[in-house]
Amino acid sequence: xxxxxxxxxxxxxxxxxxxxxxxxxxxxxxxxxxxxxxxxxxxxxxxxxxxxxxxxxxxxxxxxxxxxxxxxxxxxxxxxxxxxxxxxxxxxxxxxxxxxxxxxxxxxxxxxxxxxxxxxxxxxxxxxxxxxxxxxxxxxxxxxxxxxxxxxxxxxxxxxxxxxxxxxxxxxxx
Numbered sequence: 698x699x700x701x702x703x704x705x706x707x708x709x710x711x712x713x714x715x716x717x718x719x720x721x722x723x724x725x726x727x728x729x730x731x732x733x734x735x736x737x738x739x740x741x742x743x744x745x746x747x748x749x750x751x752x753x754x755x756x757x758x759x760x761x762x763x764x765x766x767x768x769x770x771x772x773x774x775x776x777x778x779x780x781x782x783x784x785x786x787x788x789x790x791x792x793x794x795x796x797x798x799x800x801x802x803x804x805x806x807x808x809x810x811x812x813x814x815x816x817x818x819x820x821x822x823x824x825x826x827x828x829x830x831x832x833x834x835x836x837x838x839x840x841x842x843x844x845x846x847x848x849x850x851x852x853x854x855x856x857x858x859x860x861x862x863x864x865x866x867x868x869x870x871x
Contacts, residue, residue, distance in 0.1 A: 710752040714743055721762050728770065738773055742766045779812055780805065814864045818857055825850050826857035 718739060725742075726735035742765050746752055755761045783805050787795060796804065815823050821843055828834045828842060836850040843850070 710743075710747055713746065713752050713755065713758055717758055717762055718743065720759070721766060724763065725766060725770070734773070738766060738769050741769045741773075745769065775812065775816075776809060779808055783808060814861055815857075818860055821845065821849075822853040822857050822860075825853040826861075829854060 721742060722735050722739040725738050726732055729735050729738070742762060745765055746755075746762075783801075787801065795801075815826070818826070825839050825843060828839045829836075834842070836847050836854070840847045840850045845853075
């Protein structure tokens with residue numbers, strides 16, 4: 698049986714950063730296989746800590762930073778997958794139909810915002826929302842496609858709408 702010694706809380710963000718940045722970057726580099734990606738994600742991780750304002754409450758810094766860095770990595774991989782899917786779509790378009798580079802960039806940013814907004818929704822909620830918004834399906838059609846009741850679809854749509862509104866509100870506050 699091992700005994701865990703409770704660490705004192707970190708006394709400041711700068712102490713946390715100075716003490717653990719090199720270690721976190723090394724840990725991320727091992728996970729990602731890329732020095733530049735590791736540096737970027739280490740910075741993103743510490744920015745989340747800074748914006749969260751809770752550095753002084755962290756009792757297990759390495760555990761906390763690993764958990765947060767894993768979330769940052771998931772976001773990174775999702776962004777990269779979305780970007781690659783967007784590039785694949787653009788490659789299939791005839792040259793005369795390609796949007797300008799500026800429009801391509803704006804469309805990719807919009808896709809990333811939509812992806813971030815839908816992040817955190819359950820699979821059925823997200824699917825119901827997308828079927829309604831992108832395919833124009835009725836709640837009854839969505840219910841059949843998802844194998845649920847119409848009242849479940851109504852609940853999914855209410856949850857998705859609330860989630861999207863809260864996301865927008867938080868974006869405006871930042």
